[in-house]
Amino acid sequence: xxxNDSDHGHDHDHGAHDPIQASDQLSxxxxxxxxxxxxxxxxGLFSEEDHRRFSEWAESIGPSGGSRLVAKAxxxxxxxxxxxxxxxxxxxxxxxxxLDPTGVGTPSDYxxxxxLENTPEVHNVIVCTLCSCYxxxxxxxxxxxxxxxxxxxxxxxxxxxxxxxxxxxxxPDVEVRVHDSNQKxxxxxxxxxxxxxxxxxxxxxxxxxxxDTMIGVALPQADWTASGPPSEVKANA
Amino acid sequence: xxQYQYGIxxxxxxxxxxxxFHTRTQAxxxxxxxxxxxxxxxxxxxxxxxxxRDDAERGGRYEPFYVVRFRQIDLWPNxxxxxxxxxxxxxxxxWLEPAKENQ
Amino acid sequence: xxxxxSFDSVAGRVADLAPVFREPLDSPYEISNELYAALRHVLHxxxxxxxxxxxxxxxxxxxxxxxxxxxxxxxGWRGAWNSEERRRAENDLGATLYFGxxxxxxxxxxxxxxxxxxxxxxxxxxxxxxxxxxxxxxxGA
Numbered sequence: 001x002x003x004n005d006s007d008h009g010h011d012h013d014h015g016a017h018d019p020i021q022a023s024d025q026l027s028x029x030x031x032x033x034x035x036x037x038x039x040x041x042x043x044g045l046f047s048e049e050d051h052r053r054f055s056e057w058a059e060s061i062g063p064s065g066g067s068r069l070v071a072k073a074x075x076x077x078x079x080x081x082x083x084x085x086x087x088x089x090x091x092x093x094x095x096x097x098x099l100d101p102t103g104v105g106t107p108s109d110y111x112x113x114x115x116l117e118n119t120p121e122v123h124n125v126i127v128c129t130l131c132s133c134y135x136x137x138x139x140x141x142x143x144x145x146x147x148x149x150x151x152x153x154x155x156x157x158x159x160x161x162x163x164x165x166x167x168x169x170x171x172p173d174v175e176v177r178v179h180d181s182n183q184k185x186x187x188x189x190x191x192x193x194x195x196x197x198x199x200x201x202x203x204x205x206x207x208x209x210x211x212d213t214m215i216g217v218a219l220p221q222a223d224w225t226a227s228g229p230p231s232e233v234k235a236n237a
Numbered sequence: 238x239x240q241y242q243y244g245i246x247x248x249x250x251x252x253x254x255x256x257x258f259h260t261r262t263q264a265x266x267x268x269x270x271x272x273x274x275x276x277x278x279x280x281x282x283x284x285x286x287x288x289x290r291d292d293a294e295r296g297g298r299y300e301p302f303y304v305v306r307f308r309q310i311d312l313w314p315n316x317x318x319x320x321x322x323x324x325x326x327x328x329x330x331x332w333l334e335p336a337k338e339n340q
Numbered sequence: 341x342x343x344x345x346s347f348d349s350v351a352g353r354v355a356d357l358a359p360v361f362r363e364p365l366d367s368p369y370e371i372s373n374e375l376y377a378a379l380r381h382v383l384h385x386x387x388x389x390x391x392x393x394x395x396x397x398x399x400x401x402x403x404x405x406x407x408x409x410x411x412x413x414x415x416g417w418r419g420a421w422n423s424e425e426r427r428r429a430e431n432d433l434g435a436t437l438y439f440g441x442x443x444x445x446x447x448x449x450x451x452x453x454x455x456x457x458x459x460x461x462x463x464x465x466x467x468x469x470x471x472x473x474x475x476x477x478x479x480g481a
Contacts, residue, residue, distance in 0.1 A: 173321070176321075
């Protein structure tokens with residue numbers, strides 16, 4: 001049976017962000033899913049080809065989609081305007097179609113995508129208190145912590161405490177704006193472009209626009225890419 | 238053409254109606270007053286969608302939805318952040334009523 | 341002086357040791373309106389409830405979890421259910437299962453249950469298939 005460590009959370013000598021490890025036993029959950037899938041296919045509820053196609057799409061999505069959107073917005077003011085005016089439509093310009101892979105969108109992500117622009121006055125951060133709604137087409141699968149009742153309970157009421165746990169601190173002049181995505185809209189944060197990146201290419205910029213910066217629990221750092229931490233942790237301004 | 242009962246900038250209060258079995262109108266917004274900041278399209282209401290009535294053919298009722306912005310100090314007793322902080326969430330029209338004048 | 345990691349593991353254990361005053365709810369004749377309101381609170385509506393800081397962990401999707409996600413979405417894609425029915429079904433599991441099952445285990449559980457509720461599969465078909473799949477996977481492993 002697959003276990004995470006939350007039932008013995010205090011026992012294990014884990015660092016705060018160590019990934020949860022799966023066990024080697026055959027999981028009863030795996031058996032259940034397989035059974036449901038086989039029955040569903042036998043009954044004609046969907047086809048094996050449907051499952052394969054949707055799986056392919058699910059494997060193809062990831063935060064690089066969102067990174068490309070933000071990097072393009074940072075370097076192209078007209079695109080930025082289009083992105084903020086109609087997120088769903090603007091995604092097509094970087095090859096993301098919110099109607100994929102079914103032609104009418106996904107059952108859980110819908111097709112109403114909005115980008116939230118961070119400014120010196122406003123810091124945006126996203127949660128779904130009711131479940132774990134997340135903009136999968138542009139960010140891929142949600143982080144495990146994003147789905148926990150813990151994050152869902154706390155971010156809306158103690159946002160600055162939760163952000164502090166992620167290493168972010170803002171003064172009283174910055175409006176921390178929490179977006180509880182409780183309906184069909186899906187959101188992504190457009191973080192502010194850090195200083196020192198003025199002559200960077202879109203590709204170089206995309207590399208520092210990590211998943212967490214687009215949820216709103218991190219800020220892009222000029223020396224922190226999606227694939228590695230900075231050589232020296234910098235405090236945010 | 239969607240008819241919106243409320244306009245951008247309107248002060249609205251989330252109704253504190255009895256809730257049974259399912260809702261997407263969070264308890265922490267009930268009875269709270271905020272400002273309409275954006276329109277959303279007409280969507281099937283979760284009270285229908287959650288029971289399979291997810292489009293007009295299946296008897297799903299459509300309502301305009303709104304983005305409502307609240308001040309955190311209005312949502313929570315002893316809010317521990319700063320006065321500038323806000324929270325935005327989406328509410329369907331039948332869950333809203335005009336804010337009382339003095340709010 | 342113990343290093344920080346040992347402190348947390350001991351302190352955590354200490355926090356878990358506490359006296360319990362049991363007040364079993366076993367079909368009481370009377371309960372207060374306040375308790376009734378708490379009992380009928382829609383489970384997933386957790387925003388603002390008090391909770392303690394816990395480490396925010398990463399967990400890449402295992403294959404069965406991706407398969408579960410895709411199976412649920414395919415059921416929605418081809419019309420067996422919609423996502424809001426799935427979410428309500430997760431609430432209908434009740435607090436023990438809602439909070440006790442891992443995230444995708446909830447998805448798999450409600451997929452099975454809703455298909456039965458809708459008469460698309462029968463419970464015995466499901467359990468027979470589960471036994472069959474288990475035997476196959478154990479043999480193949």
